[in-house]
Amino acid sequence: MKDMLGREELITVEEALDLLLRYSPFKRPSSIVLPLGEAYGAVLHEDIVSPEDLPSFSRTTVDGFAVNAVDTFGATEGMPAYLNITAEIKMGEQPGVVIKKGEAARISTGGMLPEGADSALMLEHTQQVDDGMIEVMKPVSPGENIIQAGEDAKKGERVLRRGHRLRPQDVGALAGLGISAVDVYKRPRVSIISTGDEIVPIDQPVNPGQVRDINSYTLAGMISDFYGIPERKGIFRDEYEIIRGVFEESVRESQMVLISGGSSVGARDFTAKIINDFGEPGVLFHGVSLKPGKPTIGGVVRGVPIFGLPGHPAAVAVCFGLFIRPVLEILSGQAESRFEKQKKVVSARIARNVSSSAGREEHIGVMLEERNGEVWAVPLLGKSGLITNLTQADGTAVIPLRMTGIREGDRVEVRLF
Amino acid sequence: MKDMLGREELITVEEALDLLLRYSPFKRPSSIVLPLGEAYGAVLHEDIVSPEDLPSFSRTTVDGFAVNAVDTFGATEGMPAYLNITAEIKMGEQPGVVIKKGEAARISTGGMLPEGADSALMLEHTQQVDDGMIEVMKPVSPGENIIQAGEDAKKGERVLRRGHRLRPQDVGALAGLGISAVDVYKRPRVSIISTGDEIVPIDQPVNPGQVRDINSYTLAGMISDFYGIPERKGIFRDEYEIIRGVFEESVRESQMVLISGGSSVGARDFTAKIINDFGEPGVLFHGVSLKPGKPTIGGVVRGVPIFGLPGHPAAVAVCFGLFIRPVLEILSGQAESRFEKQKKVVSARIARNVSSSAGREEHIGVMLEERNGEVWAVPLLGKSGLITNLTQADGTAVIPLRMTGIREGDRVEVRLF
Numbered sequence: 014m015k016d017m018l019g020r021e022e023l024i025t026v027e028e029a030l031d032l033l034l035r036y037s038p039f040k041r042p043s044s045i046v047l048p049l050g051e052a053y054g055a056v057l058h059e060d061i062v063s064p065e066d067l068p069s070f071s072r073t074t075v076d077g078f079a080v081n082a083v084d085t086f087g088a089t090e091g092m093p094a095y096l097n098i099t100a101e102i103k104m105g106e107q108p109g110v111v112i113k114k115g116e117a118a119r120i121s122t123g124g125m126l127p128e129g130a131d132s133a134l135m136l137e138h139t140q141q142v143d144d145g146m147i148e149v150m151k152p153v154s155p156g157e158n159i160i161q162a163g164e165d166a167k168k169g170e171r172v173l174r175r176g177h178r179l180r181p182q183d184v185g186a187l188a189g190l191g192i193s194a195v196d197v198y199k200r201p202r203v204s205i206i207s208t209g210d211e212i213v214p215i216d217q218p219v220n221p222g223q224v225r226d227i228n229s230y231t232l233a234g235m236i237s238d239f240y241g242i243p244e245r246k247g248i249f250r251d252e253y254e255i256i257r258g259v260f261e262e263s264v265r266e267s268q269m270v271l272i273s274g275g276s277s278v279g280a281r282d283f284t285a286k287i288i289n290d291f292g293e294p295g296v297l298f299h300g301v302s303l304k305p306g307k308p309t310i311g312g313v314v315r316g317v318p319i320f321g322l323p324g325h326p327a328a329v330a331v332c333f334g335l336f337i338r339p340v341l342e343i344l345s346g347q348a349e350s351r352f353e354k355q356k357k358v359v360s361a362r363i364a365r366n367v368s369s370s371a372g373r374e375e376h377i378g379v380m381l382e383e384r385n386g387e388v389w390a391v392p393l394l395g396k397s398g399l400i401t402n403l404t405q406a407d408g409t410a411v412i413p414l415r416m417t418g419i420r421e422g423d424r425v426e427v428r429l430f
Numbered sequence: 431m432k433d434m435l436g437r438e439e440l441i442t443v444e445e446a447l448d449l450l451l452r453y454s455p456f457k458r459p460s461s462i463v464l465p466l467g468e469a470y471g472a473v474l475h476e477d478i479v480s481p482e483d484l485p486s487f488s489r490t491t492v493d494g495f496a497v498n499a500v501d502t503f504g505a506t507e508g509m510p511a512y513l514n515i516t517a518e519i520k521m522g523e524q525p526g527v528v529i530k531k532g533e534a535a536r537i538s539t540g541g542m543l544p545e546g547a548d549s550a551l552m553l554e555h556t557q558q559v560d561d562g563m564i565e566v567m568k569p570v571s572p573g574e575n576i577i578q579a580g581e582d583a584k585k586g587e588r589v590l591r592r593g594h595r596l597r598p599q600d601v602g603a604l605a606g607l608g609i610s611a612v613d614v615y616k617r618p619r620v621s622i623i624s625t626g627d628e629i630v631p632i633d634q635p636v637n638p639g640q641v642r643d644i645n646s647y648t649l650a651g652m653i654s655d656f657y658g659i660p661e662r663k664g665i666f667r668d669e670y671e672i673i674r675g676v677f678e679e680s681v682r683e684s685q686m687v688l689i690s691g692g693s694s695v696g697a698r699d700f701t702a703k704i705i706n707d708f709g710e711p712g713v714l715f716h717g718v719s720l721k722p723g724k725p726t727i728g729g730v731v732r733g734v735p736i737f738g739l740p741g742h743p744a745a746v747a748v749c750f751g752l753f754i755r756p757v758l759e760i761l762s763g764q765a766e767s768r769f770e771k772q773k774k775v776v777s778a779r780i781a782r783n784v785s786s787s788a789g790r791e792e793h794i795g796v797m798l799e800e801r802n803g804e805v806w807a808v809p810l811l812g813k814s815g816l817i818t819n820l821t822q823a824d825g826t827a828v829i830p831l832r833m834t835g836i837r838e839g840d841r842v843e844v845r846l847f
Binding site (some may be wrong): 072106180187219225231232324360401 | 466467470484486520522523524525539540541542577590591598601602603604607608609610626627629633636637639640642645647648649650651652654655697741747788807816817820821823847
């Protein structure tokens with residue numbers, strides 16, 4: 014597509030992602046049965062149905078006395094009701110008593126309601142007369158301060174859906190149901206291929222003209238943070254046969270492949286050629302109206318999503334958030350989580366004017382600052398190739414596609430790192 | 431302190447935390463040198479100082495030609511400047527050429543600037559005349575499109591501070607500096623002691639009156655999420671000598687101890703007694719104006735923060751966010767991170783009236799919903815003891831201490847799970 018000035022117009026971030034997702038479902042990891050204690054963060058491969066009524070017995074939610082509600086009707090501080098204490102319910106035990114009219118059993122929070130009783134009186138609403146008798150100063154209704162058997166979950170009821178990622182409290186709920194192992198998706202494996210004749214391993218000396226392998230370290234950490242398993246394949250020279258070999262192995266063994274690119278034009282064209290040589294659809298987009306991140310390549314090979322990433326560390330961080338992370342979530346089997354995004358985005362006021370080109374989405378590294386109770390985003394000066402900018406940044410402020418800039422004090426969305 | 435009606439007034443959440451933090455610094459984990467690839471999420475125990483200039487050589491940030499800026503001054507599309515292509519700079523190699531007046535060297539992004547050149551022309555602003563010559567349609571200034579040697583980080587400059595938690599891009603920056611191992615704090619160990627005569631392990635059948643051990647599973651996951659190492663010590667009967675033994679071992683071997691309580695009054699008093707028996711200051715608060723979570727106990731023993739937690743699963747989740755998480759961050763060596771909180775809080779409108787008692791902070795499980803572009807928080811009905819409420823909740827809406835309720839449509843702060 015050409016723009017008004019006849020220049021080739023690049024695809025937008027949204028269009029690029031849509032294009033890629035048209036080839037979904039991608040090759041997905043299989044499932045595995047894990048012991049509950051190892052299932053934190055895993056995505057359910059099965060619906061979870063309660064195997065029993067929970068709780069399995071009616072229990073109190075307060076400390077006090079198990080009673081018949083009818084015995085307390087009309088009770089006040091001035092005209093209390095009197096009840097005989099006939100038993101004490103032990104925690105974890107089945108009460109061996111029946112509570113009759115005019116009787117009360119001492120009970121603690123979580124204790125099992127004895128036969129005959131239908132409600133629990135709070136300790137605070139009673140007064141001990143002697144060892145065997147209480148005054149009741151406030152009435153209770155039948156069922157008050159009680160969780161009925163099966164009220165939390167009924168046998169056969171679905172409590173969690175396939176596609177749900179298990180948070181700590183979900184694992185706790187499964188523990189409560191006695192479910193000690195769960196069928197979950199395996200975590201997606203993501204291969205990271207570092208290419209570029211100028212790239213050297215971090216533990217080797219650099220000669221003039223060479224730089225160390227930064228991006229595979231950044232990517233590996235981000236992939237782990239979003240529940241993937243990163244596989245750093247190593248650094249490869251820009252030679253067709255070498256890269257083709259490791260690319261083929263990566264497509265076979267993993268669910269996503271990232272080629273962290275040599276930054277030269279030649280190296281990028283080379284990446285696109287290898288992706289296309291593996292068959293349809295191959296490269297789906299090559300270049301996005303995004304800064305930083307314009308030279309990003311996206312494609313699909315044998316059901317495996319592939320990204321060719323720019324060499325700039327800042328571009329890699331932006332591409333991860335916009336492209337890699339959403340695809341990783343799909344690969345993990347996770348059902349859509351609409352509010353996930355809001356956990357990582359805050360609204361702030363920009364601390365100085367920033368200009369931008371209309372026709373590209375721009376992400377600027379910012380530090381957050383609080384001024385008079387408001388959050389301000391202070392743009393980090395310095396060129397986009399700087400690595401230390403990223404370590405100072407709390408996140409990136411987004412200037413949308415169709416804007417030519419923002420003024421000091423304007424509201425911006427900041428995507429937090 | 432008594433309230434207006436003469437009732438014992440409970441301490442607020444803020445007061446409780448302040449009281450505990452007065453006994454800081456707590457016993458902290460020692461440090462350890464980790465290979466860079468294992469340091470994700472760890473907190474630096476040392477300032478990181480750049481061991482060299484970064485980049486170690488001046489490099490281009492565009493694809494195009496290395497030139498002398500002065501040769502391009504005044505160039506336009508109508509009146510281009512002409513330059514002879516005298517070399518091509520290879521990636522990763524030191525250029526063996528000197529660029530003289532009237533000359534240009536072909537170069538890719540990240541390539542090393544050859545001697546004599548002071549700037550880089552973008553490919554888009556040139557036109558190839560023949561193999562040996564280009565037209566320049568736009569001038570560059572000296573230094574344009576170049577990152578100078580040392581511009582990213584100067585040798586001896588501090589790039590990261592002690593107390594900083596290493597995010598993926600920070601690990602990337604360290605890789606860029608050739609730092610392959612870092613001195614970091616060990617992760618804090620948190621012992622979880624489950625007590626209560628009614629609690630049984632999850633893989634055993636429950637008899638009437640018994641419930642399974644839910645809270646130690648929820649707590650272990652939350653502790654891991656915030657970089658602690660959970661140690662589930664097991665389930666112990668409410669017997670002084672037994673609990674005292676496991677408590678002493680836990681205080682010795684870990685940096686925080688959680689007693690996930692028997693829910694009976696007796697069991698709670700028992701927890702307080704054991705904490706006090708280990709010496710000053712012992713129990714610092716017993717009961718907080720908070721719902722759920724009122725019976726929470728906090729204390730310090732031998733420099734180790736101790737929490738006695740209520741039995742309700744919902745209360746455990748709230749107490750984690752309000753008390754355990756902030757203390758865990760301090761124990762991890764992390765310097766204060768002001769904007770951490772905002773990553774987990776969203777503003778929403780409450781979907782129905784909710785009443786509350788003034789004088790306690792109330793946390794209500796909510797599901798989030800989008801309606802006409804706004805986020806609404808739908809309170810989950812049902813009693814606070816229910817486990818499945820927590821699995822349906824996206825977070826908790828907070829009704830502040832001094833409010834007696836909120837009306838449908840009011841804005842609330844939702845703490846996301």
